[in-house]
Amino acid sequence: EDKVVQSPLSLVVHEGDTVTLNCSYEVTNFRSLLWYKQEKKAPTFLFMLTSSGIEKKSGRLSSILDKKELSSILNITATQTGDSAIYLCAVIHIIQGAQKLVFGQGTRLTINP
Amino acid sequence: DSGVTQTPKHLITATGQRVTLRCSPRSGDLSVYWYQQSLDQGLQFLIQYYNGEERAKGNILERFSAQQFPDLHSELNLSSLELGDSALYFCASSQRWGQETQYFGPGTRLLVL
Numbered sequence: 016e017d018k019v020v021q022s023p024l025s026l027v028v029h030e031g032d033t034v035t036l037n038c039s040y041e042v043t044n045f046r047s048l049l050w051y052k053q054e055k056k057a058p059t060f061l062f063m064l065t066s067s068g069i070e071k072k073s074g075r076l077s078s079i080l081d082k083k084e085l086s087s088i089l090n091i092t093a094t095q096t097g098d099s100a101i102y103l104c105a106v107i108h109i110i111q112g113a114q115k116l117v118f119g120q121g122t123r124l125t126i127n128p
Numbered sequence: 129d130s131g132v133t134q135t136p137k138h139l140i141t142a143t144g145q146r147v148t149l150r151c152s153p154r155s156g157d158l159s160v161y162w163y164q165q166s167l168d169q170g171l172q173f174l175i176q177y178y179n180g181e182e183r184a185k186g187n188i189l190e191r192f193s194a195q196q197f198p199d200l201h202s203e204l205n206l207s208s209l210e211l212g213d214s215a216l217y218f219c220a221s222s223q224r225w226g227q228e229t230q231y232f233g234p235g236t237r238l239l240v241l
Binding site: 049051056057058059060063103105110113114115116117118120121 | 130161170171172173176183184185186218229230231232233234235
């Protein structure tokens with residue numbers, strides 16, 4: 016069965032800390048891995064990763080895909096209280112010519128001042 | 129603001145009823161995706177349409193149906209509603225399908241009493 020597993024499920028750190036969120040997947044015909052941030056509303060897109068070993072960076076956030084290990088990490092440096100959210104990992108894969116998107120259960124990140 | 133619009137924002141109805149949720153994708157996007165997010169199930173992919181045709185099906189119940197119209201807006205129809213259908217329903221859109229990033233609308237919160 017296709018699945019995406021994120022860890023940890025919940026993480027509480029202090030402002031200024033660096034965090035690493037993990038996502039591992041088992042799917043057929045993998046195409047891409049996406050990271051989203053969800054606060055109290057709809058998910059917002061962070062990164063799309065297709066190639067292994069190439070880091071994508073946006074400000075204090077960065078992410079990298081390891082296709083050999085079937086996993087990805089999302090790093091957040093110098094965390095701020097505004098980084099508190101649920102971070103979702105999703106994998107796009109192809110089944111019978113159609114795209115499917117499978118989400119992980121999310122990591123709830125809380126940044127305390 | 130992702131550019132994806134959904135109506136209504138909130139919907140309260142009774143068991144056994146039928147409702148229609150509406151989604152307008154970002155300008156230029158041909159693909160529309162529907163998701164259900166409940167507290168116990170996380171984010172679940174329901175169905176995808178591309179340029180008016182169904183492209184992929186996820187965990188969509190037989191009581192649910194969707195369509196995409198020539199102007200590319202989409203409707204999700206939920207019938208014979210049950211208490212367990214109470215959830216946040218998101219629509220997302222992307223330019224094409226395959227490895228495209230999806231942008232989420234604000235969601236419709238459905239409460240079945």
